[in-house]
Amino acid sequence: MPTPIKIASRLDPIKPSITLAVTAKAAKLKADGIDIISFGAGEPDFDTPDHIKDAARAALDKGVGKYTDTAGILPLRKAIAAELSAVHKVSIEPDQVLVSTGAKHSLYNLFMALLDPGDEVLIPAPYWVSYPDMVMLAGGRPIILETKAENDFAVTAQQVAAACSGRTRAIVLNNPSNPTGAVYTRAQIEALAKVVVEKDLLVISDDIYRQLVYGDAEYVSIAAVNPEVGKRTVLVDGVSKTYAMTGWRIGYTAGPLNLIKAMNKIQGQSTSNPTHISQIAALAALTGPQDCIATMRKAFDERRIEMVKLLRAIPNVTCREPKGAFYAFPDLSAYIGKKSAEGSILDDDVQLCDWLVEVGKVAVVPGSGFGAPGFVRLSYACSMKNIQEGVGRLSRALQTLR
Numbered sequence: 001m002p003t004p005i006k007i008a009s010r011l012d013p014i015k016p017s018i019t020l021a022v023t024a025k026a027a028k029l030k031a032d033g034i035d036i037i038s039f040g041a042g043e044p045d046f047d048t049p050d051h052i053k054d055a056a057r058a059a060l061d062k063g064v065g066k067y068t069d070t071a072g073i074l075p076l077r078k079a080i081a082a083e084l085s086a087v088h089k090v091s092i093e094p095d096q097v098l099v100s101t102g103a104k105h106s107l108y109n110l111f112m113a114l115l116d117p118g119d120e121v122l123i124p125a126p127y128w129v130s131y132p133d134m135v136m137l138a139g140g141r142p143i144i145l146e147t148k149a150e151n152d153f154a155v156t157a158q159q160v161a162a163a164c165s166g167r168t169r170a171i172v173l174n175n176p177s178n179p180t181g182a183v184y185t186r187a188q189i190e191a192l193a194k195v196v197v198e199k200d201l202l203v204i205s206d207d208i209y210r211q212l213v214y215g216d217a218e219y220v221s222i223a224a225v226n227p228e229v230g231k232r233t234v235l236v237d238g239v240s241k242t243y244a245m246t247g248w249r250i251g252y253t254a255g256p257l258n259l260i261k262a263m264n265k266i267q268g269q270s271t272s273n274p275t276h277i278s279q280i281a282a283l284a285a286l287t288g289p290q291d292c293i294a295t296m297r298k299a300f301d302e303r304r305i306e307m308v309k310l311l312r313a314i315p316n317v318t319c320r321e322p323k324g325a326f327y328a329f330p331d332l333s334a335y336i337g338k339k340s341a342e343g344s345i346l347d348d349d350v351q352l353c354d355w356l357v358e359v360g361k362v363a364v365v366p367g368s369g370f371g372a373p374g375f376v377r378l379s380y381a382c383s384m385k386n387i388q389e390g391v392g393r394l395s396r397a398l399q400t401l402r
């Protein structure tokens, strides 16, 4: 065998996930004994609630741990169908639900099942890092729709209409948004719903943060606007963020039966069922007491307010108020192109973030990974102490740049 091995050309345009890279770099520095504060990871710092862990333990003792139906165990699919039908005002049967190994896997199956070579998917930017790469892996073309901070990063119906071509299949709507924390208003959702029907688009509604909205913001489901939109919406959701269950790896999709069946075919020839024990835990999460969500949401909200206040106090930094998810997305472009005390010019946000972690001992994710160069993403799903110390480090480091 020649070395290095020739890698399939379909991977040529694919970038590694920048959020995972930043998190790994911070973890490595920490393991080397360096005191780093990391705002990189997109996961709650809370432990999975006890009643969920107890249900998993009890199931293990009863011998859970076998292959299940590829689509997931029926009680879980029933619970998901009931919850999503209620939230999105659509009628979803358990057959229209596919449980996968995290919502990331759900999205991957979805793009693989949906796209022919050259099919286009509209993706508003800033976007979650994986959408464009997944679309490309599936042979599709991501069409990026730029939004503006001053419009709270909302894509407009006019932009969507103007971007549609004969090849457009779908639009990804991530509400609340990772990385910006923006939450669409009812009026914005209604305008988008109209254009989606006019242009015959499928809506890929990534609602993984829908239960994490703050202040007077409300989550408005596009599927619920009217039955025409409901029919053309694929719901992507999961337990990772809502129930502090990122490592259990359970996400799910609900939508048109033939699409779910096609995704099931892919899952059946790749991973088979998601982990049995995690499915039991997800069932306990969805059907058990829900007060854990309010407790975590309250803590996130307090941290959000503190983080935004501290970020806004840094000279020449602006930060929109994030209204959902657990990220702040400040604009650091005033510090790009400046020179560090060590003598390097920080030409872009990637270099700035590398320098921040190495010299400032604080890890944040460069906005260019989300299609928003000049911005950075900070997760506030960490302790108040880390927020105060970490944003303090960020502020002090930035102010040494000339």
Ligand SMILES: Cc1ncc(COP(=O)(O)O)c(C=O)c1O
Binding pocket: 042, 101, 102, 103, 104, 105, 128, 174, 177, 178, 206, 208, 238, 239, 240, 246, 250, 251
């Ligand atoms: C917008 C968005 N969608 C989907 C996912 C995938 O979540 P998981 O695979 O943990 O269920 C994430 C995780 O970071 C996300 O931020």
